[in-house]
Amino acid sequence: MLKLTPATKVLVLTGAGISAESGIRTFRDSGGLWENNRVEEVATPEAFSSNPIKVWEFYRQRYEDSISRKPNPAHFALVKLEHFLGDNFLLVTQNVDCLHLKAGSKRVLEMHGSLATCICTHCHSKLAIKDIDLTKYIPTCPFCNGVLRPDIVWFGEIPHYLSLIDDALRNCSIFLIVGTSGVVYPAAGFVLTAKLMGAKTIAINLEKPDNLSYIDEFYQGKSGEILPELVDKWING
Ligand code: NAD
Secondary structure, rough: OOOOOOOOEEEEEEEEHHHHHHHOOOOOOOOOOOOOOOHHHHHHEEEEEEEHHHHHHHHHHHHHHHHHOOOHHHHHHHHHHHHHHHHHHEEOOOOOOHHHHHHOOOOOOOOOOOEEEEEEOOOOOOEHHHHOOOOOOOEEOHHHHHOOEEEEEEOOOOOOOHHHHHHHHHOEEEEEEEEEOOOOOOOOHHHHHHHHHHOOOEEEEEOOOOOOHHEEEEEOOHHHHHOOOOOHHHHHH
């Protein structure tokens, strides 16, 4: 069994599955969020150009739904791991639901953006959604009246922090992947870099992920049940 010391460098990648037990629907599972919404119509820059009202309606609903959601034991287990490792811990999330931050994680990179903020397409100000008039079909910037867009990295756009993430992948000893199907790139390819650079790769997922062949240790099941137990064992032996 793996035993961590505070000097072990651990990089964690999370996906929609870690938030499933908080009641947030995942991406590709049946009954998932995208079953009733075509990606091309709500999550691409082209969709926003041609129908911003529809795109805002989708993200307004997701934002309003996210407000009442609470972190689950898997999110809290990562907070515990971060307390133990300090600066040797980094969490990269594909999720936009803010649940890691709500749980208390500090060293978090939200590579696909956040539901809690939006960006002005004209003056590029970043604004908290809670400060925006969301009753407008297309919310506008309080500073310049430009059109606001959700602060989400859509399909066809480049995720945030890729250079920082690449550095972390090359320098970690443990790469832990939680609740991601291994389908959406570039995140799905991170495991390959970490493994080639010598990290031990560990994954927890309800189903076998697509990139399973690069995983050294795979735990199949719910992250809210498996992760707290694993973190305890890794820290306390
Ligand atoms: P995904 O839906 O493709 O995969 C989720 C994976 O989680 C599945 O393989 C599923 O088997 C697994 N899973 C479901 N419940 C689980 C549980 N309780 N414990 C452990 N695993 C569980 O999601 P993805 O890989 O993150 O990629 C989808 C993209 O959509 C991401 O880029 C993400 O930004 C976005 N997304 C985000 C959210 C969110 O913010 N919560 C929700 C949906 C989609």
